[in-house]
Structures are given as structure tokens and as C-alpha cells.
Amino acid sequence: MGGGCGTAAGSDMKKLSKTNYLVYRDCAHNAWVKVHKPEIYHAVSLSVFEQAIIEVGNDVDVRARELFPDGILVRRGDAVGTAELVAARAPVIYQPVFETDRYTTACDILAWNAATGAYDLYEVKASTSGEDRKAKDDLYAHDIAFQALVLQENGVPLGGLHLVRLNGEYVSDGKLDLNLLFTREDFTDRVTPLLAAVRAEMDAAHDLMQLPSRPAAPCTCIYKGRSSQCTTFSYINTNVxxxxxxxxxxxxxxxxxxxxxxxxxxxxxxxxxxxxxxxxxxxxxxxxxxxRRPSVELDPLAAFLDEIHYPIAFLDYETYPCALPRFAGYGPFNHVPFQFSLHVVKAPGGDAVHHEFLFTEATCPDAPFVAALKAALPAEGSIIVWNKPFEKGINAKLAERLPAEQSALAAINDRVIDLMDVFTEQMLVHPGFRGKTSIKWVLPALVPGLSYKGLAIQEGATASETWNSIVTGELEPAEAAEARKNLLTYCGLDSLAMVEIWRALLATVAARELREAG
Ligand code: SF4
Missing domain, CATH: 1.10.150 (DNA polymerase; domain 1)
Known part of the structure; x- marks a missing residue:
């Protein structure tokens, strides 16, 4: 392997990490801003959900180590200690750190292979091999190639290059079988042909990181929709x-x-x-x-509202997508339904009566969740949700895990109406929606008096993580009590928001009828 250390080695140089190399592959601008303007790159601090993704990655990494027992864990950043372990041919090393004058990387697991006289490298990913497999595999291959090049430059005898990830087909019987939960894939033949190109990319990325100012090329996301843009878009494109x-x-x-x-x-x-x-x-x-004012398709809106029958149940679920299955019948990233909020309006003009359920034991919430749901839901009438594939999908999964409840859950799904359809089908368009159909945009535009602002929990991902921190015992009792209160407030607002949006829609149609009568 060529050294490729090139020209400007020195202590003031910024070493390129694997993470920054991967950001560079996605966007050179963004990588430069990350290194030189971290206050801008991190201006939007990590959400609880993004932090959770990192923590999930760590949890999965730690569990995967059990596939390679009795390893030695290297302290963060300890390249010297790693070199000593490699020189002594330590059989298994967790989180070894390698540096050159230009690059730095940590690996997940190195395992000595006596048959080949080399270390096999294992990269652990907290993802399944499901959707986007091709794009993910390409990313992972580049990730492993970066590590392989840095290890080779350090003189590490390197054998097979492997990816360890979660098996999306796995279903737990209540006790995790790590050999079935994880898949080990040999990426050697996929990575080897990439090495020369990755080496060139690494050099280019490293050199770009040394530049005192941002690359001159335009930010290409000026030609992409908002969802494709990164957090530094507004910093670069001040005219937008x-x-x-x-x-x-x-x-x-x-x-x-x-x-x-x-x-x-x-x-x-x-x-x-x-x-x-x-x-x-x-x-x-x-x-x-x-x-600067809404437009309404009154006939379709009136027809939609006519399909909703009393007693009307406004229902919202909160769930936790658990990477490592905790209960029987669960696979990687299956959602654990732990909470619902329900507002019931029995008859026209009636008040919305609130019911709620929140399960914070460490055991499986499936059976208590369904029992509480059946007890609280009226036996007939419409069930209103926002984005029905979610709640209906959770019910379908519950039915798989609880066969005795299949017909009850199917009957619930048959009564579901999606209030979001009003907005995806543009029966009502409000300038305040900004083209979005999420309840977080619709509510403040239609019901300005009701808001998520100021709540300790303002979106579902934070609710998930809050629940997880309660059931895993991370919180002190007083903190857990506060967290429970916050969860009840947040989920309660989700179903109440639907009630008030529905009332605002009724009022819109009623206003037309009044106008026509007058
Ligand atoms: S908005 Fe797009 S092109 Fe611009 S810096 Fe971010 S990722 Fe790069």
C-alpha cells in the first residue's frame, strides 16, 4: 500500500478522521464547515433522537463484542496502547485506534486469525440489511476501506474485512441468540477493488481540510429540495x-x-x-x-367530515423502536407500543373525554396496552388518527404477537380514519402549513391557542427516548416521575390537537352553510 502521505505533514495539520471522510464523500462543503466552523455545523444541537441513534449504535456495538469474547477494550484515542496490543498479537481487540500523520480511525473489533496469520477486521453497524441495502453497503464498504488503508499504513497484518449487522429477519423468543441476531458478511472482495480510489479520495479530503476558506464550488443543494439539504445550507446560501x-x-x-x-x-x-x-x-x-390566507375545497371537506361517526375516538400512540429486541415476538427495530392517548366525543357538541395509558414497567407492554385500549375505546364509531399507516401498522404487529386479540385489533383498524388526509389531499391549504402536513405545522395554523411550544417533550422521537430512559432505570425516581408527567402531557396534546383541528374544520364547513342560508 502506498504511503500517500504526500506533502505537508506537520503538527498543525488537521488529521482526517473516518467520520469526516464519510461526510466529505457526501459533501465537501459540509465536511469543511464541520472541521472549521463547528459552531455552525452544530448550530442545531443533536436532538434527543439523534443522540439516541448514537447510543443505540454503542449498545449494538457492545453486544456484538460478545461474538468475539475475552477481548481487550482500548481507551478512547489510545493509539500507543493499540500498537502495543497489536505487536503482542492480542487475540481480540475492541475499539483499537490507529493514526498516521494524516489520518485517524478507530475500528470496532480486530480478531487475530491464527490460520492466516493476520487480523480480521469487523465493522459493527446498528442497522438491518433491509431497505437501501445497495446504498448502505456502498457506504459501509468505503467506511471499511478507510480503516483498512490506515491499518495497512500502520503495518498491521490485515486479513478478512467483515461487516456485522442486525438480521432483519430475526424474531426473539424472549432470549437473545446473538448468533442469529447478528449477521457476519465478508466484505473483503467488495472493499479491495475500492482501495485505490478511496486512497485518492482520502488524500483529496485531507488536503481540502487544510484550506483556510471554504471550497469555492457552489453548494449543489441549491438545486435540491429542503429535505436533502444539510444544516449548513443557510450559512452558505444567505440569499435564500x-x-x-x-x-x-x-x-x-x-x-x-x-x-x-x-x-x-x-x-x-x-x-x-x-x-x-x-x-x-x-x-x-x-x-x-x-x-396570505387559506383556500378550502368545501364540498370534499364536508363529505370527509360526514364520514366520521359518533362516538368519535381521537387516538394517538407512542412507541419505541428498539434495535435489540427486548421481548418475545420482537425483531430488531420493531416498535414497542408503550403509551396511548384517547379523547372521545360521544355526541355532537359534546365535550372530549380523555383516557390515557402509559406503561413504564420493564416487562412487555403488549398485553396491558391492548387490554387498556379495548377498555377505553367505544364499541362503535370512528377512530381518528393522524397518519394511519402508523397506528394501523402497530395494531397489525400487536395482532401477530397476540393471536387471541387478532379479531379485536382488526375491528379497530377497520374503523380508523386518517385526519391527515384533509391536508395531504389539500381540502384545506393554509399558508402557515408551508406545504407540510405534519400535525406540528397544521395545529398552530388552525388552532393558534394550542401549541407544543414550551412542552418538555415536543415530538415523538423525544417521547420514545424519554420512555426508554425510564424503563432502563437511567433516571432517579424523581426524574422518572417528572418524565412520566411530560410523556402524559405530550401524548395528551397529540390527541387533543386532533379534536381541535376537527372542530376547526367543522366550523369552516358550518360557516359556509350559514353563508348559504343567509
Ligand atoms: S446544503 Fe448540500 S451542498 Fe450545501 S453544504 Fe449542505 S450538503 Fe453540501
Missing amino acids: PDYSVHDLTRIGASPKKLKALVDDGILAITDVPDEFELTVPQRNQVAAAKR
Whole structure:
């Protein structure tokens, strides 16, 4: 392997880490900002959910070590200690650290292979081999190639290159079988042909990191929809307004349209010309932004509301997607349903009566969850949710794990109506939605008096992590009591928000009827 250390070795140089190399592969701008302007890169601090993803990765990594028992764990950053262990041919090393004058990396597991006289490298990923397999495998191959090159430069005899990840087909019988939970895949033949190209990329990335100013090339996400842009977009593109053409519904699927607008200097959503070709949803979004008031398709909205029958149950679930299955019948990342909130309106003009369930024991919540749900739900009438594939999917999984409840859960699913359909089907378009259909955007626009702002928990991912910290005993009793209270408040608002949005829609239709009668 060529040294490739090139020109400017020195103590003031910034070493390229594996993480930054992978960020660079995604976007050179973003990698530069991460290294040189961390206060901007991290301006949006990690959400509890993002922190949780890191912690989940750590948990999975620690469990995977049991596949290679009796290893020695290297202290964070201890390249010297690693070198000593490698020189002594320690049989198994966890988290070994390697550095060159330009690069630094840590591996998950090195295992000495006496048959080949070399170390086998194992990279552990907290992901399954399901969706996006091709893209993920390519990313993982580059990840392993970076490590392999740094290890080779350190003179480590390197044998097989492997990926260890979670088996998406695995279903626990209540006791984890690590040999079935994890898959081990030999990536050697996939990584080896990449090495020369990765070496060149590493050198280019390293050299770019030494530049005192950001690369001159334009930020290519100017031609991509909002969901593709990174957190540094607004730092680089100061001329792009907060609500811009990048927020047009599904504009990422029409890059030519977006490019035409940007190249013509049309950035604010209100500057899109009336004659510019847009889809119907995009056109409605622009029209609402220009008029600064909502537009309503009253007939479809009235027909939708007529399909909702009393007693009306407004139902919301909270779940925890658990990477390592904790209970029988669960596979990796299956959702554990731990909480629901239900508001019931029995008859027209009636109050919304609240029911709630929150399970914070360390045991499986499935059976108590379903029992509480059946007890609280009216025997008939509509069940209103927001984004029905989620609640219906949870019910279907519960039915698989609790066969005795199959017919009850199927009957519940048959009564479900998705209130979000009003907004995805644009029966009502409000400038405040900004093209979104999430309840977090719809609620403040339609019911300004009710808000998630100021709540300790403001979104579902934080609720998940809060529950997990209670049931895993991370919190002191007083903290756990506070966390329970916060969970009840948050989930309660989710179902109450649906009640109030439904009432706002009823009022909209009633206003028309009044106008027509008058
Ligand atoms: S917005 Fe896109 S192109 Fe711009 S820095 Fe971020 S990832 Fe790179």
C-alpha cells in the first residue's frame, strides 16, 4: 500500500478522521464547515433522537463484542496502547485506534486469525440489511476501506474485512441468540477493488481540510429540495429566504423545475410566476402563500367530515423502536407500543373525554396496552388518527404477537380514519402549513391557542427516548416521575390537537352553510 502521505505533514495539520471522510464523500462543503466552523455545523444541537441513534449504535456495538469474547477494550484515542496490543498479537481487540500523520480511525473489533496469520477486521453497524441495502453497503464498504488503508499504513497484518449487522429477519423468543441476531458478511472482495480510489479520495479530503476558506464550488443543494439539504445550507446560501422554492411540495422529485426557478433568481415562494408550470399541490401552496390566507375545497371537506361517526375516538400512540429486541415476538427495530392517548366525543357538541395509558414497567407492554385500549375505546364509531399507516401498522404487529386479540385489533383498524388526509389531499391549504402536513405545522395554523411550544417533550422521537430512559432505570425516581408527567402531557396534546383541528374544520364547513342560508 502506498504511503500517500504526500506533502505537508506537520503538527498543525488537521488529521482526517473516518467520520469526516464519510461526510466529505457526501459533501465537501459540509465536511469543511464541520472541521472549521463547528459552531455552525452544530448550530442545531443533536436532538434527543439523534443522540439516541448514537447510543443505540454503542449498545449494538457492545453486544456484538460478545461474538468475539475475552477481548481487550482500548481507551478512547489510545493509539500507543493499540500498537502495543497489536505487536503482542492480542487475540481480540475492541475499539483499537490507529493514526498516521494524516489520518485517524478507530475500528470496532480486530480478531487475530491464527490460520492466516493476520487480523480480521469487523465493522459493527446498528442497522438491518433491509431497505437501501445497495446504498448502505456502498457506504459501509468505503467506511471499511478507510480503516483498512490506515491499518495497512500502520503495518498491521490485515486479513478478512467483515461487516456485522442486525438480521432483519430475526424474531426473539424472549432470549437473545446473538448468533442469529447478528449477521457476519465478508466484505473483503467488495472493499479491495475500492482501495485505490478511496486512497485518492482520502488524500483529496485531507488536503481540502487544510484550506483556510471554504471550497469555492457552489453548494449543489441549491438545486435540491429542503429535505436533502444539510444544516449548513443557510450559512452558505444567505440569499435564500427561510420559506423558499425549496419548500415546494415534492420539488425534489422535479429537479429541472427547481433549477429553472433558481437560475432565474426566483427564490422566495411568493415570487414564483403564476404561469410557471407546477403540480396542482404546488400551485395551491404558492397561491395560499401569495394570498396570505387559506383556500378550502368545501364540498370534499364536508363529505370527509360526514364520514366520521359518533362516538368519535381521537387516538394517538407512542412507541419505541428498539434495535435489540427486548421481548418475545420482537425483531430488531420493531416498535414497542408503550403509551396511548384517547379523547372521545360521544355526541355532537359534546365535550372530549380523555383516557390515557402509559406503561413504564420493564416487562412487555403488549398485553396491558391492548387490554387498556379495548377498555377505553367505544364499541362503535370512528377512530381518528393522524397518519394511519402508523397506528394501523402497530395494531397489525400487536395482532401477530397476540393471536387471541387478532379479531379485536382488526375491528379497530377497520374503523380508523386518517385526519391527515384533509391536508395531504389539500381540502384545506393554509399558508402557515408551508406545504407540510405534519400535525406540528397544521395545529398552530388552525388552532393558534394550542401549541407544543414550551412542552418538555415536543415530538415523538423525544417521547420514545424519554420512555426508554425510564424503563432502563437511567433516571432517579424523581426524574422518572417528572418524565412520566411530560410523556402524559405530550401524548395528551397529540390527541387533543386532533379534536381541535376537527372542530376547526367543522366550523369552516358550518360557516359556509350559514353563508348559504343567509
Ligand atoms: S446544503 Fe448540500 S451542498 Fe450545501 S453544504 Fe449542505 S450538503 Fe453540501
